[in-house]
Amino acid sequence: MRRPIVTLTTDFGVSSPYVAELKAVLLAAQPELNLVDLTHAIPARSIRAAEVALRSAAFTFPIGTVHLVVVDPGVGTTRRPIAVAARGLIFVGPDNGVLGRALLEPGARAVVLDRKALWREPLSSTFHGRDLFAPVAAELACGLALEDVGSAIADPIPSTLPVVERGPGRVRGEVLAADDFGNLTSNIPAAEVDRGWRVTVGGSAATWCRTYGDAERGPLLCLAGSDGYLEIAIAEGSAAARLGATAGLPLVCERSERG
Amino acid sequence: MRRPIVTLTTDFGVSSPYVAELKAVLLAAQPELNLVDLTHAIPARSIRAAEVALRSAAFTFPIGTVHLVVVDPGVGTTRRPIAVAARGLIFVGPDNGVLGRALLEPGARAVVLDRKALWREPLSSTFHGRDLFAPVAAELACGLALEDVGSAIADPIPSTLPVVERGPGRVRGEVLAADDFGNLTSNIPAAEVDRGWRVTVGGSAATWCRTYGDAERGPLLCLAGSDGYLEIAIAEGSAAARLGATAGLPLVCERSERG
Amino acid sequence: MRRPIVTLTTDFGVSSPYVAELKAVLLAAQPELNLVDLTHAIPARSIRAAEVALRSAAFTFPIGTVHLVVVDPGVGTTRRPIAVAARGLIFVGPDNGVLGRALLEPGARAVVLDRKALWREPLSSTFHGRDLFAPVAAELACGLALEDVGSAIADPIPSTLPVVERGPGRVRGEVLAADDFGNLTSNIPAAEVDRGWRVTVGGSAATWCRTYGDAERGPLLCLAGSDGYLEIAIAEGSAAARLGATAGLPLVCERSERG
Numbered sequence: 001m002r003r004p005i006v007t008l009t010t011d012f013g014v015s016s017p018y019v020a021e022l023k024a025v026l027l028a029a030q031p032e033l034n035l036v037d038l039t040h041a042i043p044a045r046s047i048r049a050a051e052v053a054l055r056s057a058a059f060t061f062p063i064g065t066v067h068l069v070v071v072d073p074g075v076g077t078t079r080r081p082i083a084v085a086a087r088g089l090i091f092v093g094p095d096n097g098v099l100g101r102a103l104l105e106p107g108a109r110a111v112v113l114d115r116k117a118l119w120r121e122p123l124s125s126t127f128h129g130r131d132l133f134a135p136v137a138a139e140l141a142c143g144l145a146l147e148d149v150g151s152a153i154a155d156p157i158p159s160t161l162p163v164v165e166r167g168p169g170r171v172r173g174e175v176l177a178a179d180d181f182g183n184l185t186s187n188i189p190a191a192e193v194d195r196g197w198r199v200t201v202g203g204s205a206a207t208w209c210r211t212y213g214d215a216e217r218g219p220l221l222c223l224a225g226s227d228g229y230l231e232i233a234i235a236e237g238s239a240a241a242r243l244g245a246t247a248g249l250p251l252v253c254e255r256s257e258r259g
Numbered sequence: 260m261r262r263p264i265v266t267l268t269t270d271f272g273v274s275s276p277y278v279a280e281l282k283a284v285l286l287a288a289q290p291e292l293n294l295v296d297l298t299h300a301i302p303a304r305s306i307r308a309a310e311v312a313l314r315s316a317a318f319t320f321p322i323g324t325v326h327l328v329v330v331d332p333g334v335g336t337t338r339r340p341i342a343v344a345a346r347g348l349i350f351v352g353p354d355n356g357v358l359g360r361a362l363l364e365p366g367a368r369a370v371v372l373d374r375k376a377l378w379r380e381p382l383s384s385t386f387h388g389r390d391l392f393a394p395v396a397a398e399l400a401c402g403l404a405l406e407d408v409g410s411a412i413a414d415p416i417p418s419t420l421p422v423v424e425r426g427p428g429r430v431r432g433e434v435l436a437a438d439d440f441g442n443l444t445s446n447i448p449a450a451e452v453d454r455g456w457r458v459t460v461g462g463s464a465a466t467w468c469r470t471y472g473d474a475e476r477g478p479l480l481c482l483a484g485s486d487g488y489l490e491i492a493i494a495e496g497s498a499a500a501r502l503g504a505t506a507g508l509p510l511v512c513e514r515s516e517r518g
Numbered sequence: 519m520r521r522p523i524v525t526l527t528t529d530f531g532v533s534s535p536y537v538a539e540l541k542a543v544l545l546a547a548q549p550e551l552n553l554v555d556l557t558h559a560i561p562a563r564s565i566r567a568a569e570v571a572l573r574s575a576a577f578t579f580p581i582g583t584v585h586l587v588v589v590d591p592g593v594g595t596t597r598r599p600i601a602v603a604a605r606g607l608i609f610v611g612p613d614n615g616v617l618g619r620a621l622l623e624p625g626a627r628a629v630v631l632d633r634k635a636l637w638r639e640p641l642s643s644t645f646h647g648r649d650l651f652a653p654v655a656a657e658l659a660c661g662l663a664l665e666d667v668g669s670a671i672a673d674p675i676p677s678t679l680p681v682v683e684r685g686p687g688r689v690r691g692e693v694l695a696a697d698d699f700g701n702l703t704s705n706i707p708a709a710e711v712d713r714g715w716r717v718t719v720g721g722s723a724a725t726w727c728r729t730y731g732d733a734e735r736g737p738l739l740c741l742a743g744s745d746g747y748l749e750i751a752i753a754e755g756s757a758a759a760r761l762g763a764t765a766g767l768p769l770v771c772e773r774s775e776r777g
Contacts, residue, residue, distance in 0.1 A: 002290050002291075003286075003290035003291065005283075005286055005290075007279060011698075011699075012697075012698060013697070013698025013699075014273050014274045014532050014559070015532045015555065015557045015558050015559035016557065016559075016697065016698055017556055017557050017571045017574050017575035018574075018575070018697070019555075020525060020554055020555065020556040020557070020575045020578075021574075021575050021578045023554045024523075024554070024575070024578040024579040024580070024583075025578065027521075027523055027552055027554070027579075027580070028579070028580040031520050031521035031523075031552060032520075032521065034286055034290060035554075036279055036282045036283070036286070036294075037274065037278075037279065038276055038279040039274045039275065039276050039279070040274050041273070041274035041275075044698070044699050044700075044756075045754065053276045056276050056277075056280075057276035057277070057279045057280050057283070060279075060280045060283040060284065060389065061283040061286075061287070062283070062286070062287040065283075073730065073731060073754065074731040075729055075730065075731060076728060076729030076730070076731055076732070077729065077731035077732045079731070124744045125728050125729040125741070125742070126729050126730065126741065126743065126744050126749075127744035130578065130744065179271075179272070179275065179277070180270075180271060180272025180275055180303070181270075181272075181303050182303075210335060210384050211334055211335030211336065211384040211385050212332065212334065212335070212385065213332060213333040213334055213335055213336035213338070214335070214336045223384070223385065224384070225385065226383045226385050226386035226389065231385075236304065236332065238303075261549050261550075262545075262549035262550065264542075264545055264549075266538060273532050273533045293545055293549060295538055295541045295542070295545070295553075296533065296537075296538065297535055297538040298533045298534065298535050298538070299533050300532070300533035300534075312535045315535050315536075315539075316535035316536070316538045316539050316542070319538075319539045319542040319543065319648065320542040320545075320546070321542070321545070321546040324542075438530075438531070438534065438536070439529075439530060439531025439534055439562070440529075440531075440562050441562075469594060469643050470593060470594030470595065470643040470644050471591065471593065471594070471644065472591060472592040472593060472594055472595035472597070473594070473595045482643070482644065483643070484644065485642045485644050485645035485648065490644075495563065495591065497562075
C-alpha cells in the first residue's frame with residue numbers, strides 16, 4: 001500500500017502532547033505514514049469506550065490500515081502487549097479487552113508482541129504507547145507480518161461489551177455511548193429489528209424514523225445508525241441530555257403484534 | 260497540484276470518530292491527500308458558526324484546496340448536496356447556507372451533486388458526510404471538474420450571516436463569534452472604519468488599538484482583526500466574558516466630528 | 519530529510535480555525551511537510567505551560583524537526599521573533615521565554631528573525647503566527663539554515679520555569695503541570711532521586727512505585743515519569759483532583775537515613 005495509514009485511539013485527552021510523542025515515533029520510523037486521529041477523548045482507562053469508538057470507525061478504513069490503541073491502565077505490569085489481524089486490518093494495543101471487537105471477526109489472529117529488538121530503548125514503565133506499541137505499529141504498517149512482531153496466542157482477552165439477549169420476538173440490549181450530538185448508540189444490530197418492532201429505552205417508548213431531518217421534534221426516536229446499530233436520538237435535540245444517562249441504559253425491542 | 264489539500268469543517272465534536280470516518284474515505288480514494296482539520300467544534304447544527312469559521316480560514320489556503328463542510332441537520336431529507344467553486348477554491352457540503360460565504364465571491368459557480376456513481380454504497384440516511392460528500396471531495400481534489408460531479412444550479416441557499424447597515428457616517432453590524440481568547444469578530448469590514456470612528460459594542464464604547472500587547476489593560480478595545488473584520492478585545496483578558504454574550508451583540512461605528 | 523516534520527504548539531484552543539491558517543501557510547510553502555499538532559490546549563498566554571509541553575514532547579522528535587510555537591501575548595509589539603537550534607531540532611517562536619527549554623541545551627544558538635522577504639504580506643498586527651513564524655518555519659523545514667532566516671543574538675529571554683533548589687540530601691522543586699489523567703509532572707529530574715528518598719508534595723507524603731498498574735489504589739504515588747522527571751500520581755485516580763492544585767505545589771525530596 002502506498003502511504004499506509006496508522007490511526008491513533010487513546011485516553012490521553014484531546015490535544016495531549018503524549019499523542020504528539022506517539023506520532024514522533026511513528027514518523028521517525030516511516031515519514032510516509034498517513035496518521036489519522038481516531039479519537040483521544042476516551043475517558044481515562046475506559047476500555048469499553050475505546051472498543052465502542054473502534055467498532056464504529058475502524059472498519060471504514062481501507063485494507064492494510066493499522067489501528068494503534070493505547071488505553072492501557074495496566075502499562076508496565078504483566079498484561080501482554082498484543083496485535084490482532086482481522087478483516088485485512090491490524091490492531092495493536094494492550095491485552096485488556098480493548099481489541100475485543102477485532103477478535104470477534106471470523107479468522108482473527110492474535111500475537112503477543114515479544115520481539116524486543118523492535119522496541120524503543122530504554123523501555124519506560126509508564127509509556128508503552130510510545131516505547132513499544134508505536135514502533136511495532138510503524139513496522140506493521142511498513143509491511144512486517146504479524147509473525148514478524150510476535151508469537152501466536154490463543155487466549156487474548158475478549159470483548160468487554162455487553163452481550164445482546166435474544167428471545168422469541170424480543171431483543172434486549174443496552175445503550176453503549178453517546179456522540180457529541182447526544183445521539184445514543186447501542187449493541188443491537190440494526191438489521192435485527194425494524195418498524196415492526198416496539199422499541200423502549202430506559203422504559204420510554206421510541207418512535208421509528210429514517211433520519212433526523214424528517215422526524216418530528218420532541219419524541220425519542222429510534223433508527224438504524226450509520227455504524228449499523230440501533231440508535232436513539234431526538235430531532236434537533238440531545239437524547240443523552242433527555243435521558244440523563246448514556247452507557248448501560250436498557251434498550252428493549254419487541255415485535256409488535258401488527259408487525 | 261502536488262498533494263492536494265482537503266480541509267474538514269464539521270459539528271461532530273473535537274476528537275469524534277466520525278471525523279476519522281471522513282478521513283478513512285478520503286484517504287482510501289487518494290492516499291496523497293493533505294488533510295487539515297479546519298474545525299470540528301462548530302455547535303451542533305449551527306450553520307452560521309460554520310460560515311464564520313470558513314470566512315476566517317478558508318481563503319488562507321492555496322488555490323486548488325477543497326473545503327469539505329459537514330454541518331448538515333437536514334441529512335437524508337430533500338436538501339440538496341452541492342459544491343461551489345469560488346476564487347480558485349472548491350467547497351463541498353449541504354445546500355443549507357453553510358457555503359454562503361463562498362457564494363458571495365464574484366464568479367462563484369454551484370452544482371448539485373447528482374453523480375451517484377461517485378458515492379459510497381449503500382448510502383446511509385444519516386451520514387452523507389462519509390457516504391456522499393467525502394467521496395466527491397476526494398474526486399474534486401484529485402482533479403475532477405465541478406461539472407464532472409454535478410449539474411449547474413442557479414439558486415443555492417445564500418449566506419445566513421447578518422448584513423451590515425450603512426448610513427452617512429454610520430455603520431451598524433454585529434458580533435458574530437468569539438475565539439478561544441474571548442476576542443470577538445464581527446461582520447464589519449475593517450477597511451470601512453478607522454480611528455476617526457467611534458465604536459460601541461452592546462452600548463459600551465471601545466478604544467482603538469493596533470494590537471493587544473501595546474494596549475492598556477482594562478478597557479474594551481477595537482482593532483482590525485487578522486481576518487479583515489473589526490474585532491473587539493480586551494488586553495490580557497476576554498471580551499466575551501466581559502460582555503457576557505457573543506453572537507448578535509450590536510456593533511455601531513460612527514464617524515466622529517473630529518475624525 | 520524526506521518529508522520534514524513541523525510541529526505546532528499554540529494557545530489558540532483545540533480545534534481553532536487559527537491553527538488551520540498556520541497549516542495553510544505551511545502547506546502552501548511545502549506540500550510535503552508532515553504537520554503534527556503538539557498541543558493547542560495551552561491556557562491563553564501561558565508561556566510556562568507551553569514550555570512544559572515542549573519539554574516533554576519536543577525531544578522525542580527526530581533530528582531536523584521544526585517546532586513552531588505560537589504563544590505570543592506580545593504579538594505586534596517590540597518583542598523579537600526568534601529561532602533556536604538545539605540538539606538537532608529547530609524551534610521558532612516569540613522571544614518571551616517560551617523557547618527557554620531549548621536554550622538550556624548545550625550549544626544552543628539563537629537568531630532574531632529579520633529577513634522580511636520571507637514573511638507573508640501584508641504583515642498583520644495580531645497574527646504573526648500565520649504571517650511571520652509559519653512561513654519561516656516552512657523555510658527552515660525545507661533546508662534553510664538558521665543564518666538564512668535571521669541574525670545571531672546572544673540574549674534571548676531564558677526559561678521561565680522555576681529552578682530546583684539542592685542541598686545536602688535534599689532537593690526541593692515544584693509541580694509544573696497536570697496531564698489529562700491528573701498525573702503531576704515536576705521540575706525534579708528523576709535521575710536525582712530514588713526509593714532511598716522521602717518525597718512529599720504540598721506537605722503530603724508520596725509512596726514510591728514503578729508504574730501505576732502495580733501500585734496500591736489510594737495513596738499518593740511518586741515515580742520516574744516518562745518525560746524523565748519526578749511524577750506524582752494516584753493509581754486509577756487523579757492526583758490533581760486529590761491535591762486540589764497543580765502548578766506551583768512544592769515537591770520536597772529528602773534522602774532517608776536508611777537510604
